[in-house]
Amino acid sequence: MDFNFSPLEKMVQKTARDFCEKEITKIDAYMAEHNDYPPDLLQRFAKSRLLGMDVPKEFGGIGSTNFNLILFAEEIGKTGSTSMLPFFMNNSVAETICYWGTDEMKQKFVPPLCDGSSWAxxxxxxxxxxxxxxxxxxxxxxxxxxxxxxxxxxxxxxxxxxxxxxxxxxxxxxxxxxxxxxxxxxxxxxxxxxxxxxxxxxxxxxxxxxxxxxxxxxxxxxxxxxxxxKGFKILLRWIAGERIQQCAAMVGGAQGALEEAARYSKERVVGGFPLGFMQGFTWMLAEMKTKVDACRLMVYRTILLQDQKQPFEVPSAELKVFVVPMAQEVCRMAVQIHGSYGYSKEYKVEKLFRNAMHGGIVASSLEINKTIAGMAYLAGR
Structure with missing residues (x-):
């Protein structure tokens, strides 16, 4: 598989980064004050062409790929912003209705999900x-x-x-x-x-x-x-896609935690030397980066199966079994590198660690995914 980004994918990634740089601080400030999403949150996503990403243009979508969608998922995951949840939900529900619904359903329900006037x-x-x-x-x-x-x-x-x-x-x-x-x-x-x-x-x-x-x-x-x-079939396919998006965001969160840890380890001086150049901490950073890189490659492999219209339900379960504990450990290590500061809400790694803990229980529990992956392997043997 070739994971070199095309010009379009590079543009999507830049759009995602620009959105996060310009919008997330304002969004999170509103959420901290009101304990809720900004009323115009979905319109902000839609204006940046981040809704309906994998929905055909005739139903109000962008007509892009799921791979491009998870590029944004990773970028917003780095920020630790909870605004990623409506982004995932609107995109995934719109795609689900397009996959299972009649033309009448698609015409009625999908365009509002793509223009941000309907919260899914x-x-x-x-x-x-x-x-x-x-x-x-x-x-x-x-x-x-x-x-x-x-x-x-x-x-x-x-x-x-x-x-x-x-x-x-x-x-x-x-x-x-x-x-x-x-x-x-x-x-x-x-x-x-x-x-x-x-x-x-x-x-x-x-x-x-x-x-x-x-x-x-x-x-x-x-x-x-x-x-x-036959509604359970619909749920199983939807939640398989949700798992991939969730794992992409968790890779972003782990990448964010790694970057915060690396920055802190250069700034924090102990005994006249930056913390990060002490062997124990250097090894921690190496282990963290390796985990993040491995998780990212597995996310890319799995999302390509979905875009290629190959079965992805079991691979998405395997993905979750691998990524969740890896990403959680990276975030934990970032807190550890920060020492007591890592336990303070003044530092971003505290938030990234708390967010990472949702991965084991949301979008189907880690244990259920182990059962799915293990039973599928045994059946295939």
Whole structure:
């Protein structure tokens, strides 16, 4: 595989860096004050042509590649900004609707996701389950040309923002079937939907994550995404793509932590010498860089499979198994190099370390991905 960037890819990377340099400080300042995203955040992304990146132009997208998308994911990951989450969600939900939806769905729901007027959500997780469709308690009951949805979804990003979301429910018209999970595109302003307050998280400061409560919410049957009763397939493909984006951002975060550690190790003088030129710290920096480089190459390999329309669900699980602990360790080592300063919120590595901890539990847990990768390997043997 050739990982030399094309002129277009170099331009995308420069656009991403320029956006982060010009916008992220202002975005993060707003989030620190309001504990929420700026109302015009998605419009800022759209103005820089960072939404709908892998969506065809006829549906309002850029018509680019997933590889270009993760180039931006890595750049925004370096900053430690939680604004990466809406970027991921809008791009991935738009791509998912384009992949599974009818032309009518694409025309109705995708352009607003690309121009930033609609905040996307993806909602499978519930109080009692995060990965098992058999344990879903949200139900969808047919009623004429509609379904009536009742239940609770938990830890749903951007749920209380205006726009659409893909919600998964147990389809009561298919009760008893082995495949009775149906995916619905839902307008989040629909009557009967309410929300909890934001969850306070260890990292991802200001993330808009809450519970969603459905009380007799009416959704047209025309809003069923993909085949009725086969919603879990949609979730598995979406979350495989989300894992790659997440890992790209974690590589960016680890790269940012490495750069911060290298800078500090040159500035910090101990016994008349810069800290970084003491053998123990030099070795730490070498190990950190090697881990970051290896993780980045694995991300590139996996995203190319998606762009080449090859199966990427299992490789994305393998990617997560490798990248998450590596990136977390790099961020931990960066904190260690900073000493007591690394434990202070005045230094960026503290934030990067906290953010890195989300990788083991968000976008499917590390243990589930080990199961996916291990069972797939055994089956292939």
């Amino acid at each position: 959500s993806m909602a499978f997780t519930e109080p009692g389950t995060g990965s098992d469709p058999k344990a879903l308690t949200m139900v969808a009951e047919p009623d004429g040309d509609d379904f009536i949805l009742n239940g609770t979804k938990r830890f749903i990003s951007m749920a209380n923002k205006p726009g659409c979301g893909v919600f998964f429910a147990k389809d009561l018209s298919l009760t008893g079937s082995k495949k009775d999970t149906t995916a619905f595109i839902v307008d989040k302003s629909s009557p009967g939907i309410s929300f909890s307050g934001h969850y306070e998280l260890m990292g991802l400061d200001g993330a808009d994550t809450c519970d969603v409560f459905f009380k007799d919410v009416r959704v047209p049957k025309a809003n069923i995404l993909g085949e009725q009763g």
